[in-house]
Amino acid sequence: MVHCFTWEGTHIVVDVYSGAVHIMEPAAYALTEYYAAHGWEDTPPQETVLAELNAFAPQDLAQAYEELKELVEQGLLFTPDAYAEIAKNYHNQPVVKALCIHIAHDCNLRCAYCFADEGAFGGTRELMPEEVGKAAIDFVIARSGNRRNIEIDFFGGEPLMNFDVVKSTVAYARSREQETGKRFRFTITTNGMLLTDDIMEYINENMVNVVLSIDGRKEVNDRVRCRVDGSGSYDKIVPKFQKLAESRGQDNYYVRGTFTRHNLDFAQDVLHLADLGFKQTSVEPVVAPFDVDYALQYEDIPKIYEQYDILAKEYIRRRKEGKGFNFFHFMVDLDQGPCVYKRLSGCGSGSEYLAVAPNGDIYPCHQFVGNEEFRMGNVLKQEEPFRRDISETFASCNVYSKPACRDCWAKFYCSGGCPANAQQFNGDLNKPYDLGCELQRKRIECAIAIKAALAEEEE
Amino acid sequence: MKQVKTLNGKVLTKSVAGGGCGECQTSCQSACKTSCTVANQKCENIK
Numbered sequence: 206m207v208h209c210f211t212w213e214g215t216h217i218v219v220d221v222y223s224g225a226v227h228i229m230e231p232a233a234y235a236l237t238e239y240y241a242a243h244g245w246e247d248t249p250p251q252e253t254v255l256a257e258l259n260a261f262a263p264q265d266l267a268q269a270y271e272e273l274k275e276l277v278e279q280g281l282l283f284t285p286d287a288y289a290e291i292a293k294n295y296h297n298q299p300v301v302k303a304l305c306i307h308i309a310h311d312c313n314l315r316c317a318y319c320f321a322d323e324g325a326f327g328g329t330r331e332l333m334p335e336e337v338g339k340a341a342i343d344f345v346i347a348r349s350g351n352r353r354n355i356e357i358d359f360f361g362g363e364p365l366m367n368f369d370v371v372k373s374t375v376a377y378a379r380s381r382e383q384e385t386g387k388r389f390r391f392t393i394t395t396n397g398m399l400l401t402d403d404i405m406e407y408i409n410e411n412m413v414n415v416v417l418s419i420d421g422r423k424e425v426n427d428r429v430r431c432r433v434d435g436s437g438s439y440d441k442i443v444p445k446f447q448k449l450a451e452s453r454g455q456d457n458y459y460v461r462g463t464f465t466r467h468n469l470d471f472a473q474d475v476l477h478l479a480d481l482g483f484k485q486t487s488v489e490p491v492v493a494p495f496d497v498d499y500a501l502q503y504e505d506i507p508k509i510y511e512q513y514d515i516l517a518k519e520y521i522r523r524r525k526e527g528k529g530f531n532f533f534h535f536m537v538d539l540d541q542g543p544c545v546y547k548r549l550s551g552c553g554s555g556s557e558y559l560a561v562a563p564n565g566d567i568y569p570c571h572q573f574v575g576n577e578e579f580r581m582g583n584v585l586k587q588e589e590p591f592r593r594d595i596s597e598t599f600a601s602c603n604v605y606s607k608p609a610c611r612d613c614w615a616k617f618y619c620s621g622g623c624p625a626n627a628q629q630f631n632g633d634l635n636k637p638y639d640l641g642c643e644l645q646r647k648r649i650e651c652a653i654a655i656k657a658a659l660a661e662e663e664e
Numbered sequence: 665m666k667q668v669k670t671l672n673g674k675v676l677t678k679s680v681a682g683g684g685c686g687e688c689q690t691s692c693q694s695a696c697k698t699s700c701t702v703a704n705q706k707c708e709n710i711k
C-alpha cells in the first residue's frame with residue numbers, strides 16, 4: 206500500500222508497510238500512482254502505460270521506472286503487508302504500565318467543553334483520599350509484571366486542588382522504588398490557576414512532563430475556559446505558564462489547548478502560543494457530539510485542513526529562520542520512532558493504561574471514568590474480582606482488528622485512534638470516530654510534508 | 665535528473681526483529697491529553 210499526496214507542489218509517496226517516504230519528480234509520481242492503481246509490473250512501462258502518461262517524456266518515465274524498480278527490490282516501495290499475522294498472534298501482556306490518577310474530581314474553572322463535566326465526571330465533586338493514592342501505587346506495582354518503567358499521570362478535575370495527595374502519592378511511590386525495582390515517572394496536567402512558585406519548584410523536581418491547559422488567544426481562551434464567576438482565566442495563567450516553561454528550559458512540558466467550532470481559525474491560536482514564547486505546543490480538535498454548538502462538523506473539514514496548511518507553512522518558515530517551535534501533531538520521527546508492535550495498537554487503554562477515580566474505582570482510561578459499564582474494579586477492594594474480560598477486550602484491539610484502520614494508509618502513524626471516542630460515537634471500540642480520522646490523516650500529511658520541506662532545505 | 669529522493673529507510677520492516685520490549689511510554693491519542701500519535705514517540709532502546 207502506498208499513499209501519494211502533493212503538498213505545496215511537492216509530490217510525496219509514503220510506502221505504508223516499510224515506513225519509507227519518498228519525494229518524487231512528476232514523472233515518477235505519476236508512474237507510482239499508476240502502479241498503485243494497477244499493480245506493480247516487473248517489466249518497463251509498455252505502450253498502454255506510456256499512452257496513459259503521455260504528458261511525460263518517455264525517457265523520464267523510463268528513468269523513473271528504473272528508480273522505482275530499485276526501490277521495490279530494496280523493499281522501500283509497494284512493500285507487502287507483513288504484519289497482519291503478527292497482529293493476530295500479538296496479544297498485549299496483561300501488564301499495567303501506566304495509571305491516570307484522578308486526584309481531584311473538582312475544578313476551579315467551568316470550561317464549556319469539559320468532557321469531565323467540569324471536574325465532576327457525572328458524579329459528585331470529590332477529592333482523592335491519601336490512602337486511595339497509595340493503594341493505586343500498590344495496585345500498579347502488583348500488576349506491572351517485569352516492566353521497570355511505570356508512568357503515573359495526575360489528572361482531574363484540577364489536580365492542584367488536591368496537591369497534598371499528589372505529594373503523598375509521589376513520596377509513597379518513591380519509597381517503594383528500590384524494594385520493587387520499579388522506576389516511576391510522574392506527569393501532571395493543570396489549568397494553572399493555583400500554580401505558585403513552590404508548586405512549580407515541586408513540579409520541576411518531580412515531574413518528567415507537565416501539561417498546561419490554555420486554548421490560545423485571550424478571547425478564544427476566555428470564551429471557554431472561564432472561572433466560576435464567568436471571568437476568563439487567560440490573564441492569570443499566562444505569566445505563570447511562561448515562568449514554568451522557562452524554568453524547565455522550554456522542554457518537557459506542553460501548553461495544550463482545544464479548538465472548537467468557535468475558533469476554526471485555530472492556526473492563529475497555535476501561533477499565538479508560540480508568540481508568547483512557548484516552544485512546546487499542542488492544540489487539538491474538540492471531540493463532542495454533533496448536536497452541541499461548539500462541536501466540529503463534517504462541513505468544517507476544508508476550513509480545518511486549510512488551517513493545518515497555514516500552520517505547517519508558518520512552522521517551516523519559523524524553523525528555517527531559527528525561530529522554530531514544536532507543535533505536537535506535527536512531530537513525527539521518520540527515521541526511528543516506535544517499533545511495529547507499538548504501532549499496532551497505540552493507546553493501551555484498558556490493558557496497559559488504566560484510570561483510577563477518587564474513590565478507587567478502576568476504569569479503562571480517563572475518558573471512561575464514571576461509566577459504570579466499564580468499571581473494572583477498585584484499588585481498595587483487592588478481594589473484589591478484577592474485570593479481566595474488559596481488559597481482554599481492550600487488549601485485543603489493534604489496527605488490524607478495526608476494518609477502517611486496516612485500509613488506512615496512516616495506521617502506523619496513528620495506531621488506531623482513540624477507543625473512547627470510538628465507543629462514544631459508534632458504540633464499538635473497533636469503529637473509530639471518522640471525523641477525527643479525517644483530521645488525523647491531514648495532520649500526518651502535514652507532518653511528513655514538513656519533514657520533506659526541511660530535508661530539501663538541508664541540501 | 666534523479667526522479668526520486670528517499671527520505672528514510674525501511675524503519676518498520678527493521679523494527680519487527682526486536683519483538684517489542686514494551687518499555688516505551690503509553691500514549692493517549694484523545695483530544696484531552698497530549699501524548700497522542702505514536703509516530704513521534706521514542707523507543708526506550710535508542711539512546
Ligand code: SF4
Pocket residue numbers: 604607609610611613614615616617619620621622623637641642643645646
Ligand atoms: S486515522 Fe482512523 S482509520 Fe486511520 S489508523 Fe487512525 S483511527 Fe484508524
Ligand code: SF4
Pocket residue numbers: 552553554558569570571572622623624625626691692693694695697
Ligand atoms: S481510549 Fe482514547 S482517551 Fe483513552 S487512553 Fe486511549 S486514546 Fe486516550
